Amino acid sequence: MNRRACLEALLPFVKDQLVVASVSGQWVWGQLSKHEGNLLLGSMGNALGVGMGLALGLPHRQVIVIESDGSVLLSLFNLPTLGTLHPDNLKVFVFDNEAYSGSRISRPSATAAKTDIAAIARDSGIERAVTVRDLGNFNREMSSTIKEPGLGFVVAKVEETFEHRNAERSDVDLMENKYRFVRYVERTEGKPIFLGPG
Amino acid sequence: MNQELAEKTVAQLKNASIDFVTYLPETRLSRILPILEKDDFFTLVPVASEAEAVTIASGAALVGKRPACYMEATGLFVSAYNLLLVSMRLGIPLLLLISHVGNCADQKNSFRFAPTGVRTEEQLKALHIEYQVMANASDLNTGIADAVRMMHALKQPFALLFTGDFTV
Numbered sequence: 001m002n003r004r005a006c007l008e009a010l011l012p013f014v015k016d017q018l019v020v021a022s023v024s025g026q027w028v029w030g031q032l033s034k035h036e037g038n039l040l041l042g043s044m045g046n047a048l049g050v051g052m053g054l055a056l057g058l059p060h061r062q063v064i065v066i067e068s069d070g071s072v073l074l075s076l077f078n079l080p081t082l083g084t085l086h087p088d089n090l091k092v093f094v095f096d097n098e099a100y101s102g103s104r105i106s107r108p109s110a111t112a113a114k115t116d117i118a119a120i121a122r123d124s125g126i127e128r129a130v131t132v133r134d135l136g137n138f139n140r141e142m143s144s145t146i147k148e149p150g151l152g153f154v155v156a157k158v159e160e161t162f163e164h165r166n167a168e169r170s171d172v173d174l175m176e177n178k179y180r181f182v183r184y185v186e187r188t189e190g191k192p193i194f195l196g197p198g
Numbered sequence: 199m200n201q202e203l204a205e206k207t208v209a210q211l212k213n214a215s216i217d218f219v220t221y222l223p224e225t226r227l228s229r230i231l232p233i234l235e236k237d238d239f240f241t242l243v244p245v246a247s248e249a250e251a252v253t254i255a256s257g258a259a260l261v262g263k264r265p266a267c268y269m270e271a272t273g274l275f276v277s278a279y280n281l282l283l284v285s286m287r288l289g290i291p292l293l294l295l296i297s298h299v300g301n302c303a304d305q306k307n308s309f310r311f312a313p314t315g316v317r318t319e320e321q322l323k324a325l326h327i328e329y330q331v332m333a334n335a336s337d338l339n340t341g342i343a344d345a346v347r348m349m350h351a352l353k354q355p356f357a358l359l360f361t362g363d364f365t366v
Contacts, residue, residue, distance in 0.1 A: 018261070039260070043283040049250040050284060053257020053265075056241060057218065061261075077246040081254075085243065178260070178288045185261055193262045194291065195215070195350045 001135045003095045003158045004028050007066070009139050010093070013146045016188060017062040017091075018054050018181075022047035024102055025066035025095060027167040036184035040170075040177055045074035048082065048092065055087035058189070062089050062146070069096040069111045076120065082151070083125025091145050091152040096131075097160040104165060118155040129153035199364045204229035206338050211266065212239055214346035216293060218263035219243065220251040224270035226297040226306065226365045231268075248273030252280040256290045264346070266293035271300065271318040271359070281325060281355060291349040291356075293342075294327070298359035303333050305365040318359065327355050333362030 007029055018037045021029045026040040039054075041047050051065035072078070072094055082090075098112035111117060121129035128150065132138045138156050145152030172180075182193045199207070208230050211219075219234055220243040234240045241263070245251045248269045255265035269277070274296060285292050300307055300315015307315065322329045328348065332341050341358060349356035 020257075041284065043287075045249075046253050046280060046284050049253025049280070050257035050260075052250075053254040053259070053263075054261050055257075056243060056254070057258035057261040057263040075247075075249060075253075078250055081244075081246050081250055174287050175289060182260060189262070191262055193260065194353065195264065 001133065001138060001156065001158050002161050003097070003156075004161070004163065005135055006093070006095065006138050006142070006156050006158065007032055009135070010142055013143065014064065017064050018058070018185070019064045019066065020047045020051045020054065021066040022068055022071040024068040024071070024164060027164045027169075029066055030170055031167065036180055038177075039181045042174060044068075044071040047071060048075065048078040051090060051092070052078070052082060052085060052087065055090040056085065058185075059087065059089055061189075062091065065090065065092045067092060067094045069094065069098060069109045069117060070100050070102075072117055073110055073115070079121050079124040079126065083121070086125065086151050088150050092154070093142070094153070094155045095158050096155050097158050099160045101160050101162070102164065106160060118153070121153050126151060126153045129155070131155045131157060133157045199227050199229050199360070200366060201229055203335055203338070203364060204233055207342070208233040208237070210338055210342040212237070214343050215264045216266045216346065217241065218255065218258045218265040219268055220245050220255045220265065221268040222246075222248055222251060222270070222273060224297050224299070226270075226299060226304075227268065227295065227360055248277040249280045252277045252292070253284055255292055256284045256288065259290045259292060260288075264291075266295050268295040270297045272314050274318060274321055275314065278321070278325060281327065285355045286325070286327075289353040291353050293346060293349055294355055294357035296357055296359050297365070298331065298361040299365075301359070301361040303362040303365070305362070322357055327357055328352065329357035329359055331359045331361060332364060335363040
């Protein structure tokens with residue numbers, strides 16, 4: 001199983017959700033999806049926190065977070081906070097390739113040894129945290145996570161692939177991405193996001 | 199901070215439309231927390247690290263909340279990465295309510311706080327985050343409203359450093 005196949009499976013399930021991706025997932029997801037509700041953060045350790053903020057700020061709207069093992073390990077404090085706050089509208093997908101693949105020399109992450117992100121999540125109060133290891137199980141868990149109410153947390157063990165190293169980088173910077181995202185939220189929620197006179 | 203100042207601080211936050219507060223409690227300003235908790239106007243979000251206080255508040259801002267992060271000044275060092283990579287790079291209006299521990303006017307200053315306190319303002323300058331020092335109770339009359347107006351005008355984080363009367 002690789003991340004692209006999983007994201008291709010996720011694609012038709014994304015309608016009006018808000019989607020946040022950390023650095024490694026953003027290249028592939030950004031190529032696959034031109035959804036205006038995509039927020040491609042381009043940094044590690046931030047997507048889950050930002051996703052929690054979106055979910056708490058708009059509790060009636062589903063929020064999807066696309067994370068990686070290295071990014072989650074960088075901000076493990078997010079897991080007890082997520083378990084405590086428990087936003088029912090947040091769905092988290094962690095693509096765990098057990099490596100710092102973006103480093104270009106592929107050093108192993110802690111999940112290549114004994115660290116189990118889903119187990120940490122469960123012990124942090126995220127009861128439905130599961131690990132899947134093949135595409136069939138990913139499709140099943142992903143589908144039920146998206147369709148059913150409640151906080152979802154799916155760790156997908158994926159092969160390390162190197163397509164992101166050669167992927168064409170978008171020239172849409174974070175500020176442009178932010179405004180596209182914010183205007184989408186304004187249009188679909190019918191309210192202004194940023195205050196202040198022009 | 200005494201109870202009267204805590205109530206006035208929360209009232210000014212509400213007047214300025216701050217409605218979403220992430221926090222890691224500390225010693226100087228913590229009396230604001232029960233007051234925030236009792237008022238349904240505010241969404242109060244406890245966190246485990248100031249780093250996620252910043253990212254969660256930034257996410258909330260992007261869907262229309264008017265957020266503040268309440269933290270001790272040491273949390274500014276913890277969250278510097280997240281402020282730079284999320285709030286500042288995305289241009290997020292975000293109020294930082296910072297207990298300026300270890301500052302010269304901190305009435306509970308000690309060897310535990312001073313070594314970081316003397317570097318707090320330099321850290322804000324290094325991050326290019328605008329700030330104001332709130333040392334006198336009378337600063338509350340306009341300080342929070344001015345800061346919130348400025349954070350919306352800049353579309354960037356703006357810090358209020360509470361010391362002096364607020365640390366008694």
